[in-house]
Amino acid sequence: MQRIVSLALLAVLVGGGWTALKGISPQSVQQAVQKVGAAVGPVLAQQGQVQATPTNNPGGQTFGGYVSQQTSGSPLFAPAPTVSAPPSIRIASFNIQVFGDKKASKPYVMRALAQVVRSFDVIAIQEIRTQDDNFIPKFLRDYVNVNAATGVYDARVSDRLGRTNSTEQYAYLFNTATVEVHPNFCAVVPDPQDRLHREPYAALFRTRVVAPYTPFTFTLINIHTDPDEVPQELDALYYVYQQVQRSPIDGAVEDDVILLGDLNTEVPAASRYTPNEYQRRIAPSDFGLLARIPGIAPLIRNQATNARGTRLYDNLLIPSLQTVEYLDSGVMDLRSELGYQLTLEQVLEISDHLPVWGKFSAIEGGSYRSASR
Template sequence: MQRIVSLGLLAALVGGGWTALQNVGPQQLQQAVQSVRTTVGPMLAQQPGQQQSAPQPAPTTPQQNPYAGGYNYTPVGGAAQFAPPPVVQEPPSIRIASFNIQVFGDAKAEKPYVMRALAHIVKSFDVIAIQEIRTQDTNFIPRFLRDYVNVGVTSGGYDSRVSPRLGRTSSKEQYAFIFNTATIEVHPRFCAVVPDPEDRLHREPFAALFKTRIVPPYTPFTFTLINIHTDPDEVPEELDALYYVYDQVRRSQIDGGVEDDVILLGDLNTPVPAASRWTPDAEQRSITPRDLGLLGTIPNIAPLIRREATNTRGTRLYDNILIPRQNTVEYLDHGVMDLRSTYQLSEEQVLEISDHLPVWGKFSAIEGGPYQSASR
């Protein structure tokens, strides 16, 4: 749900129901009634006491039923009825993903088959948060988009926003948001590293404000993404610190009248035993609030990935997408992209791509879209 006024994104969501009789005028109705009379008239004209012949089954296919064309007429049990309206199609939606591309840098760039696979993965989503970019090349992500993701695209395509190199040591990393410009628009000013003045985090998170591209009269779904990669050696401390990060971003967004769909996603390194179709594990369990430390105490916070393994070896639930379930009513579905079955690869081949798997959430592209509980 959105509270944007100053950004000029608020529009009236116009809808309207329809009934099965909406397109049937008086003349059509009279013709349908006359059709019924033609069908059942001889039976009603029988004299009292005259034995009725067995009723003939009504034609049911368009080729046999002279009333099927144009009147939506379906004989059921000898009575005329209008067929139910067609199933309403799902509203336009987007997929938001997170992917730790293990040591995404020069060594992977020297393997074109890996880069092509990564490009295909990126194009499976409307916006994807990338972690663990390790390179000194400031044009690494733009070149990846140019040479692999947007090959053959003459205009538009995918664009990116990349963070500065972050980290306490000489081994620094960058975050990136890569998004489809046909479906997603990034706010021109709200895209920045979240301040961490007390140095609680090895790498400060990277946040950006997005909205969907949707035609009027619908209101676009707007949302803020916080991209994070926790330090595996300091997971409990950093999960506690993310409580303050999330609260800081949420308050600045809501109190400023900007946005209340604040979504945190990335590699949290939560040590939750998990399993996959390739690696069963009797110790597999669901993630709990305790696994998220103070971050898990935020009211109504909901991790979309609950039990599935998110590492390539299928043993741990490291990666996740956390949404405020009472605010983000646009949520529709979620999953973990199994690269082995999706691309018919071996575990060793997938490990060349990454030791993590992409996790994703599906959301209505329309603000205030249909709600499904994130607890499923």
């Protein structure tokens, strides 16, 4: 978000990030900056749309070591639409266990997955396992976009990644009516020291809003850690996060960097269906070096994210002082939130993980709030 808001926040809050684990929730951060937002909102409103920024690198722009083929003077994003977007968006992450040909052979599973996708404006997918290059386009065509009343979804899919023959792909699926992806900056983040089994997949997005409002821009880092190397990979993600956070895009650095995915944090948790006497809140020590990033905060604190309701594996991590657009978060209950009741066995056909999500203002700086809050 805008630096003016970040500086004001520093004046309002001393600490942040992991201090939220000591009784200060992200909602408290949101409440604390309402006065700041009221003061800064008119300034943001006067800024209007983000303008195209010409590049001075005719050979392409560097994004964490990835060189895009952007031509000099090309626009940052496509033109804004002529209608207003909803006041908020939902960003999700979902490890769809072995998402490939076997699941595609079960239309009822694919229909359920399409319902999940349509519940969010952007959803980061992990564990795509197929050799079919058209797998995700066909999923969108045959299931997700069959009901296009709320918008047509598009996708960006990574290369196949992994050290063994069992490779995986990441994907971002997003509602083109409410969100757009940067045309050039969607890339696998290089890992030259081979510290990660699967390199993360990063992309820059912005909401589709019209003047006088400024779109909320944000970078997502999609990751699926190796369950056998979690401590080492969480430490490696500390460097990945900093690499992405410091990488200029069209001459500017995006400070709303959200790391999301299946982190395989072995935190005992519980659900409404499964009590767990060992459940606890997630702690900085569960993230290794990642916890040292200033202000970093997980949105899921004490809810199970696996289908069996016993572990907190998945999360979204935000820079809490910068991302004042944050409004709410949760874990999607696949047993009851698809419009019909499912058994655990039926949910496990969909995935052994549950979608996790965060809700954000569609306006940079959060200058107005969702009517539901």
